[in-house]
Amino acid sequence: MKVARPVRLGVSITLGLVLAVALGAQSASIALTKKAPDTAIAAFPLNGLAYENIASAVFLATTEATGSPEEGAKAARPWALEAYRLEPLVPKAHAILALAEDDPEKRRQILNAALALNRREPRLQAVVLQQQVADADYPAAIASLDRILRVKPSQYNELFPVLINVFAQEGAINEFAKILDGSSEWHGRFFRFAATQPSALTNLAELRGQMSFDDEVTDQTLLRSLVRQGDVATAYTLYQQITGSNATDTSGAWSNDYPPFDWSLTDEAGLRAQPSLSGKQLEISVKPGKGGVVARRLVKAPERPFSIIVRHSIDSQRAQQDIDVLVKCAGQTGAILEANLVRQGNGYRIDDLPSDCAFIEIAIAARAWSGRSALNENIEAVDVVQR
Numbered sequence: 001m002k003v004a005r006p007v008r009l010g011v012s013i014t015l016g017l018v019l020a021v022a023l024g025a026q027s028a029s030i031a032l033t034k035k036a037p038d039t040a041i042a043a044f045p046l047n048g049l050a051y052e053n054i055a056s057a058v059f060l061a062t063t064e065a066t067g068s069p070e071e072g073a074k075a076a077r078p079w080a081l082e083a084y085r086l087e088p089l090v091p092k093a094h095a096i097l098a099l100a101e102d103d104p105e106k107r108r109q110i111l112n113a114a115l116a117l118n119r120r121e122p123r124l125q126a127v128v129l130q131q132q133v134a135d136a137d138y139p140a141a142i143a144s145l146d147r148i149l150r151v152k153p154s155q156y157n158e159l160f161p162v163l164i165n166v167f168a169q170e171g172a173i174n175e176f177a178k179i180l181d182g183s184s185e186w187h188g189r190f191f192r193f194a195a196t197q198p199s200a201l202t203n204l205a206e207l208r209g210q211m212s213f214d215d216e217v218t219d220q221t222l223l224r225s226l227v228r229q230g231d232v233a234t235a236y237t238l239y240q241q242i243t244g245s246n247a248t249d250t251s252g253a254w255s256n257d258y259p260p261f262d263w264s265l266t267d268e269a270g271l272r273a274q275p276s277l278s279g280k281q282l283e284i285s286v287k288p289g290k291g292g293v294v295a296r297r298l299v300k301a302p303e304r305p306f307s308i309i310v311r312h313s314i315d316s317q318r319a320q321q322d323i324d325v326l327v328k329c330a331g332q333t334g335a336i337l338e339a340n341l342v343r344q345g346n347g348y349r350i351d352d353l354p355s356d357c358a359f360i361e362i363a364i365a366a367r368a369w370s371g372r373s374a375l376n377e378n379i380e381a382v383d384v385v386q387r
Contacts, residue, residue: 048087055079056092063158072158073099104134129159133166139175141166146179149186156186160193168199173207180207188215195221198229205234209241220258227260227298232330232359236261236300253279260298260361273364276378284323284366286375291367298330298359305387307347308337308362311380317342319377324365329357336360347385 055076063072073080077100083093094110101107111131129148132141145163149156166172180187191213194200204222213219219242226235239261254275255262263282265273270287273294284294308327314320320341325348327337337348353360362382368375 048083048085048090048093051079051083051086052090052093055083055096059096060158063161067161069099069158069162073097076100107131129162133162136169138166138169138172142172142175142179146184150184153184153186153189156189156193160190163190164194164197164200167194167203168197173203173210177207177210180211182214188213188218191215191218192221195225198225201225201229201231202234205231205238208238216257223258224260227330230331232298236298236359254282254295255279260296263295263297266292266294271366273366281378281380282364284364284375284377284379286322286366286368288368288372288374289370291365293326293363293365296361296363298361299384301329301353301357301360302384303386304353305349305351307349307385307387309347309383309385310341310344310364311383312341312378313380314341314377316377319375322367322369322375323377323379325382326361326363326365328361328363329354330359330361332357349387 058079059069059072059076061072062075063069066072073096076096080093080096080100083090084097087093094113098107098110101110108131111128129141129144132138132144141163145159148159167176180190182188191204192215194204195218201222205226208219208222223235223239223242226232226238239258243258243262254265256265256275265275265282267274270290271292271294272285274283275281276283282295286294308325310325314323322340324338324340325344326335327348327350328335336353337350339348362384364379364382366375366377
C-alpha cells in the first residue's frame with residue numbers, strides 16, 4: 001500500500017502537467033485564433049475557430065481572385081468542414097458550407113439551420129443574399145445587401161460579384177434606383193465596380209440616364225467601357241446627357257474630360273499633347289526619336305460629303321510633314337484617311353463612308369526624327385464641315 005501512493009502521486013503529477021500543457025496550448029491557440037490561425041491550429045489542433053478563420057481567409061482570397069463566391073466557398077470547404085466538426089456552432093463555416101453546396105434544397109436546409117443559430121453573422125447574411133438571387137427575389141436581395149454593407153462596408157469585394165448578377169437582370173433597375181441614392185458609402189463603390197463589368201453596362205447606362213452618380217471617374221469609366229464593348233450609340237447618348245454637348249461640333253475648346261467623345265490626349269515621356277492655358281489650342285510636344293498618336297476622339301458621322309479642316313499657324317513645312325491626320329470608322333482598323341498637314345489644301349474631303357459607319361474616329365499623330373530638333377507646335381482646332 002505504501003508503494004501505491006507514490007505511483008498515484010506520480011500519475012497525478014504527470015496528468016496535471018499534461019493538462020497544464022494542453023490548457024496552455026489551448027489558451028495560446030485561442031489568443032492566436034484571429035491573428036495567426038495556422039499557428040493556432042499547430043498549437044492546439046482541436047481549435048475549430050482557427051479552422052473557421054482559415055476557411056474565411058481562403059474564401060475571401062479565392063473569391064477576389066476568381067470573382068466567384070461559389071468558387072471561393074468550394075476552395076474553403078475542407079477547412080469549413082473541419083471547423084464545423086470541432087465547433088458545430090461556428091457561423092462563418094455554416095455560411096461557407098451552404099454556399100459550396102450545389103443542390104438548392106440542401107443549401108436551403110443548411111442555411112435555415114445556420115440562421116436558427118445566428119442571424120447577425122454578415123457572411124450568413126451574404127448567403128441569404130445569394131439564395132435570394134437564386135430565387136429571383138431581387139427586391140429582397142437588394143435590401144439584404146444594403147443591410148449588410150451599411151454595417152460592414154468592407155465586405156463589398158465578396159458581395160459585389162453577387163450583386164452584379166442581380167443588377168444585370170432585366171427589370172432590376174427600378175429596385176436599385178430606390179436604394180442607390182448615395183446615402184451609403186457602398187453605393188459609389190458599386191457604381192465604380194459595375195462600370196467595369198460587361199454584363200452590367202447596359203443597365204448601368206440606363207440607371208445613369210435616370211440619376212446622377214456624382215462621380216466623374218465612374219462616368220468616364222462607363223463611357224469607355226460601353227465603347228470598348230461596341231455600344232458606341234448608347235455611350236454617345238449618355239455623353240450628351242452628361243455634358244449637354246454635341247460631339248459633331250469638333251471646333252472650340254480642346255476638352256478632354258470625357259473621352260472618347262472628348263479628346264483623348266497622350267501624356268508619355270517624349271510624346272505629349274495638352275490644351276493650352278486658354279484651352280483654345282492644342283500644344284504638341286515630341287522629342288527626337290519619338291512618335292505616335294497624340295490626340296483622338298469619336299465623332300458622330302456627318303452627312304456626306306464632308307471635309308475635315310485642321311486650323312493651325314504652323315509655318316515650317318517640315319513640321320507640317322511630321323503631323324498627320326487619320327480618320328477611320330469607330331471599331332475598325334483600316335484608315336479612311338491618312339495624310340499630313342501639307343496635303344490638306346482646303347480640307348481633307350471625304351465623299352463617302354461605309355453604310356455601317358455611324359461614328360468616325362479623328363486622330364492626330366506627330367513624330368520627331370532622330371538627329372533633328374524636337375517638334376513643338378500648336379493646333380487651333382479640328383473642324384468637320386459639310387460640303
